[in-house]
Amino acid sequence: MMTTDYIGKPTNRVDGPAKVAGTAKYAAEFNVPNLLYGYVVSSPIAKGKITKINAEEVLALPGVHKVFSHENVPSLAWFDRSYKDDVAPGGSPFRPLHSAEVKYSQQPVALVVADTFELARYAASVLEIEYEQTAHETDLSKHIDDAREPGGGKTGYKPPKSRGNFGRGWEQGVAKVEANFQHGAQHHNPMENFATTVEWLGDKSLNVYDKTQGAFNSQQYIMKVFGLSKDQARVISKYTGGGFGSGLRPQYQLFLAVLASLELERSVRVSLTRQQMFSFGHRPHTLQHVALATNADGSLSGINHFAVAETSQFEDFTENVVGWSGMIYDCKNVKLGYRLSKLDVYTPLDMRAPGAASGSIALEIAMDEMAEAAGLDPVEFRLRNYADYDQEQNLPFSSKKLRDCYHEGATKFGWANRNPAPRSMRQGNRLIGWGMAGGIWDSATQPAQAKASLDADGHLRVQSGSNDIGTGTYTIMTQIAAETLGLPIEAVTFELGDTLMPEAPVQGGSWTASSVGTAVRKACQALGEKLLKQAQKMDESAFADATIDDVQFVNGQLRLRTDPDQAVVLRDLVQASGEPRLEAENSKLPGMLGMLKPAQYSMHAHNAVFVEVQVDEELGTIHVTRVVNAVAAGRILNPKTARSQVLGSVVWGISMALMEESVMDHRFGRYMNHNYAEYHIPVNADIHDIDVIFVHEEDDKVNELGVKGIGEVGLLGVAAAISNAVYHATGKRVRDMPVMIDKLL
The missing domain is CATH 3.30.365.10 (Aldehyde oxidase/xanthine dehydrogenase, molybdopterin binding domain)
Structure with missing residues (x-):
């Protein structure tokens, strides 16, 4: 007998064969007809302005179509400053080719478009651009005193919560440690470089194959920037070769590729080099100070955790660096602080476990020092200060x-x-x-949607416009769908990464499994209810009075729980309906309502x-x-x-x-x-x-x-x-x- 019990089982990746065979296509691998190639020119200075672009010699090269710069893209909807992408921090987002101003080193200042990648790269290398350089500031250690609290309001930033009286707890402490910590900037460096292939379909309609962690985020971006409708801006991202947070925001190659395609009315691909992968977003350079004190019994009498991080001149990127220190251990006296220093760098970006990865280094090293000072084993010290509830939010876990x-x-x-x-x-x-x-x-769980359809051959197809950055989303969603409707995993296909599909959030924050997984399950349950209704229409149906709780889906069948011999094959129900398939979607609304309720648990x-x-x-x-x-x-x-x-x-x-x-x-x-x-x-x-x-x-x-x-x-x-x-x-x-x-x- 086949098994349809898949959740919790070590199932092989359903997308593995496609990746091994090379049939899984990434953003730069869609070879659409009449394709042109764009190559980005990066600024050699960190701050200043462009005084002259000498493009005539480059434009004279056979096969070069255009040099895009701030001089010839003045009329885009891009200049509507109300635009924000879904995960943008507070401030004004960086706009490529917006003006002559240079805000950071390696800023994109031009795009050369040509018949071949090699020609575009050569033309970009000989393009002459003159600059007027001004003094820049990139050293966080010299600007600690300039650091300030992030702006409130539209930034969505909430300051970390202190409690009790750290000063008193520090004075009462029998053993104490105090130290400074730092880590420099780190860059995501996924294996797949950022690239966008735009397929020109005519009449401003595009198929956009983008390296992203959120197809809908990229779609909203180009809709707002270029004034396109959803029908004109289809974004496709079936496979992503790693992201780690670097693809949460639309990156500038997307803007440049769409710009060139709309202007030239041709298909265009823009790929970034490995060097250019260091030109947008990073885990910010962060300086931290931690002070801990303990009572005679080894319990913490005070925690002080303060951090200063870098951000750009144009946005306030914030992280929860210190908040975890008020949550993971039991302590009545906690003082937390967080400041930003504006430097001439690009805006930092979420990078796996943003904030926590930085904050935990300082806190957990300090805890090791404190354990030694208190004469306790590091594990015993943590157990002695175990928090049974979330003291920061005053909620039970x-x-x-x-x-x-x-x-x-x-x-x-x-x-x-x-x-x-x-x-x-x-x-x-x-x-x-x-x-x-x-x-x-x-x-966390975010609102997400999914659609499930069962055809007359008994094959289940489930869709949600999520992404898979290598984490196994294709596989676990297939498992959830197969188990919910009791089908063999071979009879299930899960599809993602297309804005024609039901909407899903960006893949980040460790919320995809819970968010999209719940949507997939609900969509399959809704389809199960349709199948039950179809079974109830049968002559002398054993399911006539059954509710959804009275039945189960096992081995491709709908069965009565009280009498498993009363069963009907699912594909027979579809065939009996006279329709080529039966389908259902989950509602996005319940998840959204859940997010509006006051938190009851941490x-x-x-x-x-x-x-x-x-x-x-x-x-x-x-x-x-x-x-x-x-x-x-x-x-x-x-x-x-x-x-x-x-x-x-x-x-x-x-x-x-x-x-x-x-x-x-x-x-x-x-x-x-x-x-x-x-x-x-x-x-x-x-x-x-x-x-x-x-x-x-x-x-x-x-x-x-x-x-x-x-x-x-x-x-x-x-x-x-x-x-x-x-x-x-x-x-x-x-x-x-x-x-x-x-x-x-």
């Missing part, structure tokens, strides 16, 4: 299994065998260090990370030899794809701790290592044993599926645990990420 994460992770790792003294464990010439840390991340995923490092005593080289990451994230829809997400997060955490840094030369205001050769990320030889534990957690309050999301939480604690392990190995505390050899020697 919908569920919280962080305590179990500590216990199960420590057991798997063998933490009980740790000698607490620094430099006490070694293997030959290598010092052994064990460190740990924890994390917390929001569990909903979060948690994790605990345990790390072993080996440090060469003479060279200072660091090897992360073992990691155990215990995650409590509600119901796990697919342990196989979920494990892959956490594995990727751990690798990224190793990267953050030991390698990843965008190096700014402040003389030029430019990131100098804007390539894969010098922006260091781990290779296979850097990665050793990684164990992922999914702690059992049931939550009937967070959403209908009981799903919390794991894309972000798996990253948290990894970098801090590595730093803590390095201290345990060497006795040297490094608070400036990444931990490199020179900081140990």
Whole structure:
């Protein structure tokens, strides 16, 4: 007998064969007819203005069609300053080719369009542009005193909540630690570069193949900017080669490609180079100060967490860096602060676990220091300060299994065998260090829609305009649909990434599984009700008086729960209807109403990370030899794809701790290592044993599926645990990420 019980099973990726075979097409791989190619010219200065563009020589090259710049795009709807994309921070969004003003290094200042990519690239390289340069400011450390609170109102920014009296708690403290922390800017660097292929259909109608994490966000963007209707601006994004947040906002190649297509009435592709991938958005350079104090029994008497981060001159990008410190541990006296400093850089952008990834490094290293000062094991110290409810929001947690994460992770790792003294464990010439840390991340659900249709052959097709950035969305939605209507997984096709489909939110924030998954389930349930009504129309139907709760969908059949022998094949019901298919959609409204209700619970995923490092005593080289990451994230829809997400997060955490840094030369205001050769990320030889534990957690309050999301939480604690392990190995505390050899020697 076939099984139709799929949720929670380690199902293979349904999109895997297409990716392996190369039939999965990405934004720059749609070869539409009569295609032209655009190449972006980037500013060599960080601040100033363009004084002259000498385009005549370039335009004289055979095959060059046009050079777009601020000089010849003055009439677009783009100049309506009311425009905001769905995830824009407060301020005025950057407008490519808007004026002669240069706001940051590598700003796009022109687009050369030609018959071939090679010609466009050559023409862009010889295009002469003259600049008048003015002084720029890109060094956050020199502008701490200039930092201010982010603007309120339209920015949507809410200041972190302090409580109690930190000053009193600090004075009462028996043991105290106080330290400064920092990490430089980091860039997303997904494997797929940003690109847009615009297919010109005539009469201002376009098919836009875009690298994005939200097809509807890109559609709304070009509709507002260019005055297009939905019918004229179809956006398609079936596969995305990584995003990590870089695709949440429409990037400038989308604007430039659509602009060129509309002006030239031709299909146009614009692809960014790897160097240009460093020209929009990044995890912001952040400076932090943490002070902790404990009572004689090791309980926290005070927490002070303050952060200063960079933003652009034209937008206030904000993150929740310090708020987690008022939530994850039990403490009555908490002081939190957050400031921004405006610099001549592009606006930062959400990057996996935005805010929390930065804040958790400082807090969790400080907690390790505090545990030592209080004479307690790091795990015992955290358990002693365990928060049973959310003191920041004064709400109970919908569920919280962080305590179990500590216990199960420590057991798997063998933490009980740790000698607490620094430099006490070694293997030959290598010092052994064990460190740990924890994390917390929001569990949110956004309004989403889906449509389900069953054809006369018994094949179920489900659609939602979501995205899949490699996380496994295709697969888990197929699992949800197959189980809801009791069909074999081979009889289900899930489609996404097209604005002709029902609307879904951008893929980010770890909310896709809960949001789109709930929509898919509801759409399939609505289709199930239609199938039941069709069964009730049959002569002498056994289902005549049955409600939806009286039936079940199993093995391609509709059955009575009380009498499983009373069953009808689903495809027979479609055939009996006389229609080619039966279909149904979920309503977006209930999700929206739920978001308007006052919060009754604090909903979060948690994790605990345990790390072993080996440090060469003479060279200072660091090897992360073992990691155990215990995650409590509600119901796990697919342990196989979920494990892959956490594995990727751990690798990224190793990267953050030991390698990843965008190096700014402040003389030029430019990131100098804007390539894969010098922006260091781990290779296979850097990665050793990684164990992922999914702690059992049931939550009937967070959403209908009981799903919390794991894309972000798996990253948290990894970098801090590595730093803590390095201290345990060497006795040297490094608070400036990444931990490199020179900081140990």
